[in-house]
Amino acid sequence: MTKYLLKRAGQALLVLWAAFTAAYILLQAMPGDSILIKFQDPELGLSPEQIAKIREYYDAGGYLHTVLGFLHGDFGYSVDTGTPVVERLAEGLPETAKLATCAFVLAVLLAVLIAFGSAYSGRLRGLLLAVPSLFISVPAFWLGILLIQVFSFRLRLVPVIGGTELQQLVLPVLTLAVPISAPIAQVLARSIDQVLTQPFVPVVAAKGASRSWILWRHVARNALPPTLTVAGLVFGELIAGSVVTETVFGRTGVGRLTEQAVNAQDAPVLLAVVVLAATAFVLVNLLVDVLFPVLDPRLAT
């Protein structure tokens, strides 16, 4: 058990180290002098002291220096604005965290609704099970536009600009949640079906248990581990999805920052986002692995 966890933690560290190293190599692949030339562009309006600091950072260079910097949250300087990357990240992170958290919660709710709804069988089953395949086929940017069109322009329920914070959040959250809910719903529905075919289910039914009793007290817990795995895997999609969502809705955040970074060829910012996303992904999935033995006593031994 402890051996398993240590092994998983070791693997996670290895993946992170590899991601950091890859980011470093990519940064080196960028011609360094051209980055410095960009900083000296008077249009950025940097003071000589700032330029000196940036020069010092890039001159120091070296693998260890850069990777240790990453570990301290020092990702260098944005080519676009000349400010430290970490400052720009800090600006966007709270907004994106809020958006992503709400979207993740909504996605899970949608998935549970779809999967358990279909498990109660009946006429709705086919229809409900078709929903995730539709959700997964919808381009997020198009969905956002469609939502704006319907709710802001047609029904005038949500103002295009301004409005309360809730009003501002509703459509972006929906846009981000819908594509993410699909894989969770699919895996949950499939594992519910799979658990329902196991021999212990008729045994519970033979005790006189109702369908709801079977589903919620027996099937749900057994169907959870695979669902948790996929939920961990789609976690990365939240960050990717925020790029599109924040762009479509004109919100500030890490996603918007990413889009701006690519437009401005701002490699340090993009790499920082990539490393951040990879770190978050690896940590979340490590957490999932730690939770597994708690959910399934068979793995605890």
Added chain:
Amino acid sequence: MRWLSWAVIALVVLWAAMPSLFTGYDPLAGVPAEKLQGPSAAHLFGTDAVGRDLFARVVHGSVHSLSGALVAVAVGLVFGTLLGLIAGSVRGVVDEIVMRVMDVLLSVPGLLLALTVIILLGPGTVHVALAVGVGSVASFARLARAEVVRVRRTDYVEAAFGSGGTFAGVLWRHVLPNSLGPVIALSALQFGVAILAISTLGFLGYGAEPPTPEWGLLIAEGRNYLATSWWLTTLPGAVVVAVVLAAGRISKEIR
């Protein structure tokens, strides 16, 4: 219902191969007098801000999405499957190394990976296709490896060794054919995913240059007329949804 998904794909392939069969309008030259007209018998999908027929642009645009998606799937299928096969059949240190590299690739969301490739190579249709393909290598590698490992554990593979089969012979005659099914199904699924990703990158402006009628770009252009001309964004998007849905259904069927 089964034929419907095949029909959708067939139709779009025909659009890409012989666009002039489906529309007489020029996708690039507009008639300013007919700008921003809603869908009608003359203009099936309406017209855009410079009076170009939107249906013609969608039909002519299909070749960009389809060829891009094909390139992307080919990159993922060839490299991913090869890596997965090697990892799954050789096992040991090679397996560990390959799969940890795939873990790294998998830990970065597809879109961010694609954006990294684009920032390195620069924008453009081919680069976008490659970028999307790189993002799918890890999924193919994982699936191919898992399948190879599963099949290698079966009795019939052991029986094949038992009747005097060599390592390469058994791999070729039993392991490969029995592990490829799910990989092919994944290709169909990834085809749809690639179309989605390519249109997303096109929408963000990293793909084809205007006035190329790439699907994502069409929707981006239509954004400025949201309040007045719904069809400019809605209809091209609906086409994308139909194609991706069809690819997904076909993938399920193969599996």
Added chain:
Amino acid sequence: MSLLDVRDLTVAYGRQVAVKGVSFTVGQGEVVAVVGESGSGKTTTANAIIGLHPAASGEVLLNGVDIAGWSQRRLRSIRGHGIGLVPQDPSNSLNPVMRIGRQIGEILKIHNYGDRADIRRRVIELLTRVGLDDPERRAGQYPHELSGGMRQRVLIAIAIALRPGLIIADEPTSALDVTVQRRILDLIDDLRKEYGTAVLLVTHDLGVAAARADRLVVMKDGLIEESGGVREVLAAPASPYTRRLFQDAPALTARPYKPFDAAAEPAIVVRDLVKEFGPFRAVDGVSFEVRRGTTHALVGESGSGKTTTARVVTRFAEATSGEVVIGGDPAGPRAFRRRVQLVYQNPYGSLDPRQTVAAIVEEPLRNFRLGDRTARRARVRELLERVALPGTLLGRRPAELSGGQRQRVAIARALAVEPEVVVLDEAVSALDVTVQAQILTLLEELQRDLGLTYLFISHDLAVVRQISHTVSVMSKGRIVESGTTNQIFDSPREDYTRELLAAVAEPVR
């Protein structure tokens, strides 16, 4: 009035009718065995009685009340309360992530037995009653912490928790080792006597049915072939099918022992074989010899090390120490494969689903480059004929064959390279009795005609008695006792052998 009265019951899966107008009764405190081969509709019948599968037509009278048409909601009051269920496969019949105590307490909770303390008390009482040691601790454990036999006891505790008038036991012991099997059947018997509960015993095992039931219902293809008192039916089966079934069942018909010629030279010599998996010794110093042209059986319960021994003998696993000599002299890896062939238990898994029968049988010939294409094709036809399969099957794939046909194909593949030794790892265990009998006859013929030497791995003593010349009884990695089949069955020297034999049906002992 009977406790259970099934009248003209018909059950369908979609269009396929699985049970076609079945009628029988179960009286108070009586044991009725429904026997039949796979696909006979016996399990479907049992499920339809408690409404787990809806009946298409007919009546199910429980204490004179027809419950066949009841809604699921109404049936819930009967399930567990009026009828208890002991399922087939104890390893998967308990929720793996729920503690034992809760799974037993659940049935009490559903039927409003009492408050928490009442339920807790009754759970411990039940665990004690079904013979589990340290019930307090067991209640807090998860299913995977219990052995198969213990899990089946838990399932019995659930079935009897509310003292139902009828228990449906669906193959309650077929997944268990013989000695455990006997103890579980004894427990069911005791409880039946104590509570006066009737038992509907669904089984494919005629030995079990003959030993435990008052009356027999023989099913075939969804119809009842014959029914009546056990003694009467066994003594004079009326239907030809029942007669054949009884003849084919090794557990019911004792055949003369095979004569053993100790003069023949040894084809397999195993000396001090040890196989370790980490710190665990799966095979612990096993030695035996098999004479050319004879069958040596390795018998034992699960975990006895018999399959591991077979895998070492066939060189699919490497021995930690000890030696295996086949045919007197050591052979290189490829030459070895021509001398020794293995036939697997599961004919579904040992044939590549994508190959045709012709390709499967031809493969060893291709591997060893035996003959050109025409010669190989002729040889494949000959082999198929040898195992009594029609040539029309050549183009079929495994999915299109029956279980018996598949095992014949696997045997044909093994024979292709003309081996000296064939190792049969539970090769007939997954087959129905009648099919099993045919395959056993085929194996005997092949041995006689081709002079084959068999190493026969099995848990089934009745089959072993029929096919083997010599026997080694294995337990915990060691050979407990070995000798001719005659010696082992008629005058066992070891307690363990006696215990194993006590678990098999009367005629064979």
